[in-house]
Amino acid sequence: MLDHFTVFTKGGVVLWSCAFSTLRGQPVDDLVREVLVEERTGERAFESGPYTVKWTLANELNLVFVAVYQKILQLAYVEDLLRTARRAFTEMFAETLQECLTVVAVPKDRFVAFDAKFASIVRKLEEREYTSRANRAPRRFEDTKKYQNTLEGSRGRKGDEASMKRSNTRDTTDASAEDSADADGIRRNVEALRLRGGPGKRGGKSSKNGGSAASSKAPKKAPRKKRVWDGSATAEEAKALDFSQGGDGADADVAAEQLIDRAALGSQTRDGLYNVRSLGDAGASGSDQASDEDSDDDDDDASAGGGGGMYSFFQRITGQKAITESDLAPVMSAMKEHLVKKNVAAHIADHLCKSVSEGIVGMKLGTFKSVKAEVKRQMETALTRILTPRTSLDVLRDIFAARDEHRPYTMVFVGVNGVGKSTNLSKTCFWLLQNRLSVLIAACDTFRSGAVEQLRVHARNLRALEQTARIELYERGYGKDAAGIAKDAVSYAKANKFDVVLVDTAGRMQDNEPLMRSLSKLVSVNNPDKIIFVGEALVGNEAVDQLTKFNQALKDFSGLQRPRQIDGIILTKFDTIDDKVGAALSMTFITGQPILFVGTGQTYTDLKSMNVSHVVQALLRD
């Protein structure tokens, strides 16, 4: 089922891995490159070739856990597996892992002990998955809630409950070593229940009453029900029920009991399958509160290590406390708001904050360090990573390479109306001319009146500015097919030995399908070296829509097997926005492509390259 499971440090060293088959390609490396480095950890799964890759992080120990399986399989238990494995691994090798923080060459045989443990975890989860699949058939009437309300059903219920309880006890007592997977599942169910039973949803008079009554009477646990003695208990069961001796077994029992709340338990089908009780169940609401408290207590115990108040006091003083999600939530929402104020598209800010908190949860704070400062620091690295280009920005080097191959280098400028395509095309042209390159401008905006004349004026100006420059305008008037003109221009450039062809296209709204089709045609017919999206820095949320739809159109309408995508971005009107530079972030995050230039003014020389650290500082400035 599973193809590959691996545990490695953020430094890149594999600590433990388990291959069930030989992997094709490098899905794990792809994951690191395309998800973890790009700050897209807010997502849940990643597809690479024939595989789906899921992962989880253990930040306090710098670990990454990755599971790889075939894309066509629907393995619902993988997330559970990752979480269970993470817990088991970090517990088993706590000391060794501390060492790993300072050493690279960790002998792999130190983690061999995990083989058996992992196998048992997988087996357990697979079994559970299997049984839940097998039981996906419609329930019998006798199992439904409706049946319980019938006369017959209410009679039979008492006996049922008793038998259910017995099987429960048996479950928790045997195999205490192996039940971490079960305990994990139950804890998850409890969590899910708590989430669904939020205060907002718990309207209604009856449930409210029930809730307050239950919590006032029994703050921790709902009252226990009577145990039915039918006189036929096996020796094992009898032993399990004997609480008089406080042995290890009893301890395990108590620990397991704390994790769950009997009253909030769902129903259990005949063959021991556990179903989470749905929120609508009568009487469930009161116990939500109790289970909530219970699990909270449990969390505290786990983090404090049971050292008592003094210990945790000193921990707080020395600041050696791991950051929890609840610590982060307020800081993160403030950070998100801050980013949105800087004109970052809302859902990108959201995504980014999620990703950053994924990377922080579990980290230990140093002395005198606040969560806020840590978040800011992490956000700074995240922003730098996103804005740092993945590919070379050296367009000139590409042009020289093309010249060596005796072909013109083609750049197509695309974008919505009025963002400054023609203006920035002419600025780019000026820069190329200064580097003694010959340029042909193809006027493929055959729609807007005056577009060709605008370019003609630019060409004339540029020729006047640079005496030695070789610049020409290739135009065929209005109303013609843009793709055809571009093609003619490229062959003209080739025949006349131009170095660069700059193709100006008509501005178009991303929703206008006929126009997007014609753009896609232009791209697929000419296969340009660079497709440059021109966007203005003033856009906020719209940036996301524009870029996704342009990319989507290039993909959908191309008819090619390997459709082209936007290769780079020119961000215009950058001088008008002060420090609200969010558009730069939104655009690079959406496309993963670099910002080649920013337009910063009205003259030909106002084309600059973007300074990443400058933008990051502007984004974080208060």
Added chain:
Amino acid sequence: MSTTAPAATHSHASAGKNEVALFGLPALLLIVAIVSIAIAAVYLRRASGVKADSILLVGARGSGKTNMLARLEHDAWVETHTSLKDNSVMVALDDEGKLCTRVIDVPGHEKLRYQTHHFTPVARGIVFVLDAARLGKDIRQVAEYLYDILTDSRVAQREIPILLACHKADLATAYAPKRCREMLETEIDRIRVTRTAAVDSQTAEQEQHSAAERYLGYEGETFRFDHLPNDVQEVACSSLQETSEANDRLGSVKEWMADVAAGRT
């Protein structure tokens, strides 16, 4: 501040001694306060002063830096994935373990490379790891990275020695170190032209002497590593362990590191 603090402490301390007899306890407290301030000042100066005592392992991703580091540290073979964070370990450079140095493996992913510039202040030497078998294909990316390192202001100013470690030399398709050096020289010669012709940075007015503006080598001449103030050497190496000479495969890198750590270059 750091130069004046000790002097000020002395004068205060001597004044304090006279006052002990007069004022007793308050004066004693005053002395304690002054001494602790002095200690804090010294401590702060220590913290702010950076000691350049590390050797960096840099290079494009997939060139085998993390692997090489494990080999250098414990002569162990580790399986690796693309690094997300830097690895930093102490490496013993001679058999007795007297000569040790910190070696930092900087992630080579394009988006994480900017971290290199955070480490150059602590660098005493830089090992530029390259995949000798793939250099023909990757020459542009590799040369650009090397160019970025060479133009880093601290690398140039402090004349940090650089070793071109042509890794994976065990592969049949690997280029010889001399050839790698020549290829890099040719490519950097081209990059030098395009980079200096690139559009100005957005904030270029404020930082006139920024790193990117530095011109490598001599104008009007083809670029050679010899033109640089830095000492640039090249060696072939491999982290593979299958023969008995395995130790020798990284031996040349280790030797170079030992020279750098001992200050012999």
